[in-house]
C-alpha cells in the first residue's frame with residue numbers, strides 16, 4: 001500500500017517515521033516545496049531501517065507529483081503552523097491556497113486516493129478539500145479528533161494517576177481552542193465512568209486542559225506540536241489501510257448528522273478501507289448538543305472566509 005504525505009515538516013516527517021517503523025504501508029512518498037527537504041527527511045528516516053528494523057520504502061521529492069502516482073492514501077500537512085499566541089484560525093489566509101493546490105495535484109496522479117487533511121484550521125481545510133475536489137464525503141477525512149482524544153486520555157490519566165491505555169474517551173466538535181468538546185460524561189477507566197473517581201471540578205480542568213492542549217504545546221515549543229499529531233495521523237492511516245474499522249472522531253462532511261448540514265466537523269466515525277464507513281450517532285445530552293451547535297457556528301463562520309478560494 002502506498003501513502004503520500006505532502007509537507008515534509010514536523011508533522012509530515014513524524015507521520016512518515018511512525019508509518020515506517022510500524023510497517024503500516026509498504027511505500028511512503030514525502031513531498032515538499034523546499035528544495036531537497038523531503039528527499040533529506042526520507043533519507044534520514046530510511047537510515048533507521050536496519051536499527052528500528054522496517055522494510056517500508058520511503059522517498060522524497062521536491063514537488064514532482066508524478067512520484068506520488070497510485071497512492072491509496074494522501075495526507076496533507078503542507079502549510080504554516082501557528083506561533084505562540086496565535087489561534088489555528090489565523091492560518092487560513094496562507095493555508096487555504098496551499099491546501100487547495102495540493103489537493104488538485106495529488107488527485108491528478110492518484111484519482112482514487114483517500115485524502116487525510118491535517119493542515120489548520122483543519123475543519124475548514126477539510127471542507128475546502130471536499131468542496132474544491134468534489135470527492136465523495138467518505139474519501140475526505142480531517143484529522144483532529146484522534147489527537148484531541150489522545151490528549152484527553154493523557155490528561156485523564158494524569159488526574160486519575162492510572163495508565164492512559166486503561167482509559168477510553170473521545171473529543172468531538174471543532175479542532176479549535178474553544179470549539180472542542182471533550183465528552184467527559186462518556187469517558188471511562190476500564191469501563192467505569194471517570195466521574196466515579198474525579199470530582200466535577202477535576203473533570204472540568206481535564207476538559208479545559210484538553211481544549212488548549214495544542215496552544216499549551218505551542219507556547220512551550222515555539223511552534224505547534226508534532227509527535228502526537230504525526231502518530232495520530234499514522235493511527236488513522238493504519239485504520240484505513242488495514243481496514244481496522246476503528247471508531248475515531250474525525251472531521252467529516254455532515255448532512256443532517258448531529259443536527260448540522262454543509263459543514264465538516266469532528267464526530268465519531270468508523271474508519272476502514274473505504275475511508276469514512278459510518279458516522280456513529282452518539283446520543284448527546286442537551287448540554288452536549290448545545291456545545292456542538294455553538295462549535296458548529298464557529299466553524300461555519302470560519303468557512304465563510306473561503307469565499308475567495310472556492
Ligand SMILES: NC(=O)C1=CN([C@@H]2O[C@H](COP(=O)(O)OP(=O)(O)OC[C@H]3O[C@@H](n4cnc5c(N)ncnc54)[C@H](O)[C@@H]3O)[C@@H](O)[C@H]2O)C=CC1
Nearest residue numbers: 007009010011032033078079080081118119120122143229
Ligand atoms: N490537525 C491537527 O491535529 C494538526 C494540524 N497541524 C497543522 O499541520 C500543518 C503543518 O504543521 P508542521 O508540520 O508543524 O509545520 P512545518 O512548517 O514543520 O511543515 C510544513 C511543511 O509544509 C511545506 N509546504 C508549504 N507549502 C507547501 C506546498 N505548497 N507544497 C508542499 N509542501 C509545502 C513547508 O515547506 C514545510 O516543510 C500546520 O498547518 C499545523 O497547524 C499540526 C498539528 C496537528
Ligand SMILES: O=C([O-])CC(=O)C(=O)O
Nearest residue numbers: 082088120214215224225
Ligand atoms: O495547536 C496547533 O496549532 C496544532 C494542532 O492543531 C494541534 O497540535 O492540535
